[in-house]
Amino acid sequence: IDAATNVDDAFTGVAFVARDEHGRFVAARNSRIVGLFSPRVAEAIAFKEALSWIQAEGWTHVCCEGDSLDVVHAIESAFLLDLTSFGAVINDIKTLVRSWRGNCGVAAVPRTANSAAHCLAQATRNPVSVGAWRGVPPNFLNVVLLADLN
Numbered sequence: 001i002d003a004a005t006n007v008d009d010a011f012t013g014v015a016f017v018a019r020d021e022h023g024r025f026v027a028a029r030n031s032r033i034v035g036l037f038s039p040r041v042a043e044a045i046a047f048k049e050a051l052s053w054i055q056a057e058g059w060t061h062v063c064c065e066g067d068s069l070d071v072v073h074a075i076e077s078a079f080l081l082d083l084t085s086f087g088a089v090i091n092d093i094k095t096l097v098r099s100w101r102g103n104c105g106v107a108a109v110p111r112t113a114n115s116a117a118h119c120l121a122q123a124t125r126n127p128v129s130v131g132a133w134r135g136v137p138p139n140f141l142n143v144v145l146l147a148d149l150n
Contacts, residue, residue, distance in 0.1 A: 001050045001066040002117035003042035006125055010035065012042045013124025016050035016064075017116040017141070023149055028141065029053050029132040030120045037085075043068035044089040046121070047075070051096045051104070060102025065109045066117070072108040119144045 004013045015030035033045060047066060054062055066072065074082070074090045075097070082090065097104050111118070119141055123129035129140060137145055 001043075001046050001064055002114055002121040003037075003039070003046035004118070004121040004124065005036055005039070005042055007036060009125075011124070012037055012045065013121045013130075014042070014046035014049045015117050015120035015124070016046070016053065017120060017137075017145075018054070018059075018062075025135075025137045025145055027057075027132070027134045028116075028120055028137060030124050030130055032124050032127075032130060040068070040070050041086050041089060043071045044074070044086055044093065047071055047106070048089055048093050048096065051093060055096060055100065060100075062103070063105040063107055065107045065114065067109055067111045067114040069108045072106050075106050113148075116141060116144045116148060 001016045002014075006013065011032045011034050013030060013032055015028070017028045018026040020026050031049065037045065043066060047064065050064060054064070071090070074086070075093055081087075123140060129138065131138075
């Protein structure tokens, strides 16, 4: 899961890449959200969007990984008194996680382990590269996915 802000066009790109237990591509999705957000809020929005997409797909056993320690720690915290927009998004995420049918975990990963989602979030700069993919990744993502498996 990752986010990228495009200051010139005033939108934030969010993305997630789903893999199986062997690291193989399952699905991916990215989208543009109108507005500019702090990196922290953008990453939280990306988590919320990814969880919403995943839940709509009916997947029950997932571990959502992102490279924002702030977001992961906030989601995992038992008590968060944060009345900012970041806190509001985190509370929405916690509501999604509580309503999950099955297991839904979150984990922080190094940026180097999040390169596919980062590439997909950056790709939102080109409207042609925005969409959803199942089974077969978009061509521009293949190189990154192959590098991750090696």
